[in-house]
Amino acid sequence: MEKSFKISSNQIEKLINKFKKYAHRTINNPHLLFFVKLNNITLSIFKTKSLLLQGNKKEIDQFIKENLNIAWTPAKASQTKNINGIIGCDEVGVGDYFGPLVTCACYLDNSQIEIFKKLNIKDSKKLNDEYILQIANWIKKHTILFVSICENNIYNKLIEKYSNSKLVLSICHNLTLHKVQSQIKNKKYQTVMDEFVTETKYYQYLKQAKERIAKIDCFLPKAEDKYLAVACASIVARATFLNCMKQMQQKLKIKIPLGASNTNEIVKVGKYINKRYSLDDFAKVHFTPITDKILN
Numbered sequence: 001m002e003k004s005f006k007i008s009s010n011q012i013e014k015l016i017n018k019f020k021k022y023a024h025r026t027i028n029n030p031h032l033l034f035f036v037k038l039n040n041i042t043l044s045i046f047k048t049k050s051l052l053l054q055g056n057k058k059e060i061d062q063f064i065k066e067n068l069n070i071a072w073t074p075a076k077a078s079q080t081k082n083i084n085g086i087i088g089c090d091e092v093g094v095g096d097y098f099g100p101l102v103t104c105a106c107y108l109d110n111s112q113i114e115i116f117k118k119l120n121i122k123d124s125k126k127l128n129d130e131y132i133l134q135i136a137n138w139i140k141k142h143t144i145l146f147v148s149i150c151e152n153n154i155y156n157k158l159i160e161k162y163s164n165s166k167l168v169l170s171i172c173h174n175l176t177l178h179k180v181q182s183q184i185k186n187k188k189y190q191t192v193m194d195e196f197v198t199e200t201k202y203y204q205y206l207k208q209a210k211e212r213i214a215k216i217d218c219f220l221p222k223a224e225d226k227y228l229a230v231a232c233a234s235i236v237a238r239a240t241f242l243n244c245m246k247q248m249q250q251k252l253k254i255k256i257p258l259g260a261s262n263t264n265e266i267v268k269v270g271k272y273i274n275k276r277y278s279l280d281d282f283a284k285v286h287f288t289p290i291t292d293k294i295l296n
Helices: 009-022 057-067 110-117 129-142 152-162 165-181 199-208 228-252 263-276 288-295
Strands: 002-006 032-038 041-046 050-055 085-092 101-109 144-150 189-194 218-220
Touching: 009 032, 009 041, 009 057, 009 199, 041 057, 050 057, 085 165, 085 228, 101 110, 101 165, 101 228, 110 228, 129 228, 144 152, 144 165, 144 228, 152 165, 165 189, 165 199, 189 228, 228 263, 263 288
Parallel strands: 085 189, 189 218
Antiparallel strands: 002 050, 032 041, 041 050, 085 101, 101 144
8 A cells, every 4th residue: 555645844854853763774766865664664755745655554544643643634634523723824025125024824713614715715826916905805804813014124123133034934923823822712723834944943943032932733835725724824914915015115106026036126126215215124134135236
């Protein structure tokens, strides 16, 4: 029997640490990251973050139960017995030179899933901005959620303090999670983070920042494709970011480019801003190649 599925970086790290003493020292397959034989099953982890289990069905099922829990079947996680719903977490603005960092945590109850499925709710990167702005308002009215806007001046101070954008993102996510979890009473839920860093690193960052840590059950790559709650968080975060950019453009009276790839246009707008205001208030200045071109 064979079972194959995608796993997260955190799951890979845990499996390798747990079974490395049984691992084969020589791996001839260039696509294979880790291989081990355990009694009547073999475990193969590929560089594509795929896990292949081969062997006795009963032992494979037992292995999954003991080592992967619910994370390997994300589409079914919200239907797990005694779980009422999912809190999904996502962010927008990480790769944008201009504009804030926006994080969102959103609780979706199991009873709402069928309704939300009918609304074409999916990762915000797969939807146009007009629909995002429209559906985000509906999501806000029908879910428990919290949105954190880390304005550029605050963001830049945090980067200066910690010199780590993922640590700053971890702080912002932790804040939104605390806000949502405090609103959910008498419900059993799971919290899913769209994986931007391994679970180990995430908690290390929060300990370094001396934050009170909100519990997360699952870190999963591309979680917005597997959990409606994460997709909802993605949509609301994107809508919030777009509204922030609209307000910024109205204040500056100039069109502001999104992203960070259109360097010439970004530098042009950055120079315009820097002559009239403080660049720190509108841009993520730790994007040093761009900032250096603006200031020089």
